[in-house]
Amino acid sequence: MEQDRKRIHKAGWCILVLYICLSPATFAERPVITIEIRNHLFIPSEITVPANTKVKLMIKNLDSTAEEFESYELNREKVILGHQKAVIFIGPLSPGEYPFFGEFYPKTAQGKIIVE
């Protein structure tokens, strides 16, 4: 009885590790999408990405001031100093719309990622 419980326990952990390591998303190709921050605006402000795919966002801050890329829906936040660039990985995502904004200038810096 005790041995069975241990085996089930071990099998559970193996399934979790295999799920994490062999998930299709782990090995999926990563398209690169570039977004610029200019005059406290995200350009382009709307980006379309494929569903269930990990995507590499290259964000170039062309302003002299820092900005923080933030998205509650994507669970992402990253400060990008003025005249610097940063990489943020997003996804895999289900189809839908995922808004993001610049936390330091939220009135103007708005955008969304459309997943199809």
Add this chain to the structure above:
Amino acid sequence: MLLSSVIIILREVLEATLLIGVLLSLSKQTRLSTRWAPGSVFIGFVSAYFYSRNFTRISGWFEGMGQEVTNAFIQYLLYILILCIIVLLFRKTQRPTAKSWIISSIMALIVILSITHEGSEILIYLSNFFLVQDHVPIVIAGAVIGTSIGVSVGILIYFVLTNVMPHYSSYTGVFLLILFSGGMLSHATNLLIQADWLPSQLPIWNTSSIISEQSISGQLLYAIMGYEATPTVLHAAIYFGGLVVAMILAILSMTRNKWRVE
């Protein structure tokens, strides 16, 4: 601009002041010295200043993932330090002076790391407006209001724990520390997923229709216990695993050392 300034500063300040308030109340309840507090707050600010000044260099580490990795390291370290506090706080010892010194040092380190992490972002945000001399008075007003609210909440937590409910304050303090530690694991794991150091999958559930992360309750839960509406399997496993470990250690610490409520 005033409102967004208040919200940004408050979010950062609140995480540190809640932690400081709980640590101070635990120090008082267990009759430990609280002399670690002023010095560690000061060192925390100095550390935050140097972190923000070297932010470009730090961000460039690990192929551009330095920001995520450094902040995740700080959060994981905070989790471990909180576990140390939980284990040591009520441990009976023959050398109370040494115990007091060790716990005070760990508390000081927690405060320094917490202020370094939260304070650096505040400094980067504020320096933006001084750089371009834009909206400076409004942003300063927002910073003062946000800081005042955050500090007031920390003081309120301290007084509620020590004066309103002194018989349960130690239990409540440890419980809050466990919640905070879970939040730190949550933040750190999220950062490593963002940096692609940990694998990312589709979320296992979505509770945003019940509690949105953008709502006030969602933001408060995020600050206290790292609430995520759409966690992945790995995220949830690390978060709940970390909470279980902290709870087991707390229960063992209480029972083995014959918990004594002050």
